[in-house]
Amino acid sequence: MSEERLKQAKALEIQSGAAVVSSVDNSTQEHTEEKTSSKPENQLSGSLLGWYSVLSSKSIKDGELYHFSMYNEPLIIYRDKDSRVRCIKDLCPHRGASFLGGKIVKGELVCPYHGGRFSAEGECTNLDRLTCQHIIDSNYNNYAKRIHLYQYPCVEQEGYIYIYYSGTAKTNLEDFEIKSSLKDSQPSSYGFKPNEYKYEEVYVDFKCDWARIIENHLDILHIFWIHGDTIPDKDVNRKAITSFNQTIKRSKREIESKYSHKTGDKEEFITLKFIPPGRVCIYKGNPDSARYIQILDHVPLGRNRARVIVRHYRKFLKNKFLTKLIMFKPLQHRIFYKIFSEDYLVLKTQSFNEQMGYIKKDNVKLLGEDKMIQYYWDWYQNALNNERPWDIHHKAPSTNNFHEEAPMLYPPENPKLSNENSREITIQLILRLLIPLGLIILII
Ligand code: FES
Ligand SMILES: [Fe+2]
Incomplete structure (x- = not known):
């Protein structure tokens, strides 16, 4: 040496x-x-800005919201009406509420604040609810075009859910310039x-x-x-x-x-x-x-x-x-x-x-x-x-x-989960011993 x-x-x-x-x-x-x-x-x-595996496929079911964050930015993953995975910024484009406490209805994301509802593509599908109808102004169509969820590309492969994290969520997924191949990982x-x-x-x-x-x-x-x-x-x-x-x-x-x-x-x-x-x-x-x-x-x-x-x-x-x-x-x-x-x-x-x-x-x-x-x-x-x-x-x-x-x-x-797990092991072990023992007693 x-x-x-x-x-x-x-x-x-x-x-x-x-x-x-x-x-x-x-x-x-x-x-x-x-x-x-x-x-x-x-x-x-x-x-560092690229494809990340952030969730296992089986961990997210239809109708569920999965909240997490990337580099401090709060995000959500959910499944749309066709069960395809979507990743959005946790920010409602109406007045900036979080979707925490919101829900999925027929594959559409519903904001907990005023009930704004958003399609898989991120468009608001119930604009009337936000405008109370009587105050619809001449800008209605314009507004409808502007209000839109902010998204990241999100795909499911080999049992994992990946997002392409660039640091800036966009209203149109086609605007992302994907620089790395997911296949390699x-x-x-x-x-x-x-x-x-x-x-x-x-x-x-x-x-x-x-x-x-x-x-x-x-x-x-x-x-x-x-x-x-x-x-x-x-x-x-x-x-x-x-x-x-x-x-x-x-x-x-x-x-x-x-x-x-x-x-x-x-x-x-x-x-x-x-x-x-x-x-x-x-x-x-x-x-x-x-x-x-x-x-x-x-x-x-x-x-x-x-x-x-x-x-x-x-x-x-x-x-x-x-x-x-x-x-x-x-x-x-x-x-x-x-x-x-x-x-x-x-x-x-x-x-x-x-x-x-x-x-x-x-x-x-x-x-x-x-x-x-x-x-x-x-x-x-x-x-x-x-x-x-x-x-x-x-x-x-x-x-x-x-x-x-x-x-x-x-x-x-946190020892709680590990204690629960140990308890499960003990119970299963006891059952494994008791069942054959019970059978033997019955036969005798
Ligand atoms: S803040 Fe979401 S609908 Fe108003
Ligand atoms: Fe280790």
Whole structure:
């Protein structure tokens, strides 16, 4: 190990409490350096203003309104009369009310303030209600043309709902200049076949900077350490990190890091991908034959407020009955709650350190193993400086914090959901024991 690397390792050792660094052996580091030192040909493109996966298809039914926000801008997703998904700015074009408390009637959005009703295309379909008829002025037709919902392009693909977030909602969807392809970020475009798997999903809200959560999900070292006792995989534990080689590639559409077993055949252990702006895929093995994969979509709701959609696919559990029998859903949820609580402990304090300006280039010393993180930050900082998405809907400290106070989904610090989940597991276990016991008693 070079003197400089030794110094860096020492610094991280001091910061992180030694064990991670001491579990990485020299040859892994040298290998990493060798693989990552050459300048990559391609820089990651992709913009912070682009396609985001913000909701799972099955999470929104006809007649429901899903409120959320992007970079502080309040938005709504709902299904129109043909069940097509629509994403609109949460702002009624009549007098500026929010649609919170509004409803969907026959696929049309109805404002809670004066009952203004809007078609799928965003036109007001009951203008008479707003004008009381007797005060209709000569401008009626003109007014009808001007009053219109503000929308973002919204599509449904492979069980996800995506919006094209540009920062400026428009009355006419045709006015959007779509600059990035959605196809590239689809899991199936990497050889993964979602219909061969069974998946479980949760939404997790964090009170911290969304970019820090992405960093966490790109960080292989922490998985072995902080989640070493939680993830039910014999290859994931505090000692395992010594046995892997790492190869990192950057292309225009992604950053990819592959970890393979150092000994034996060259079989891949984990493949990690970051696909801008907010998707991380973690494959156990090769994407086309992975035993399990996690797709994590990160939604920048606001400063210090981010949502993660976590989908965990498993191959061996396609059968519905088997899935129920071994309690895939509650057991998977239990693992999710534990993992996210473990991460949250670090993420909220790390966000604080970052906002206090403590995480500066000279203050933190990255290792070769952190190259993925470095590439991610290079891309993110660059995109952030060029596009400044947080400045588009800037929120002053005195701004009404209404949306910030909206209930969080599965907040890691709230033990209620995890307790409910544990209760469900206990009840199901008891039932599994009691039913056969009852049958035996009956037979006797
Ligand atoms: S503010 Fe929505 S109908 Fe008046
Ligand atoms: Fe984590």
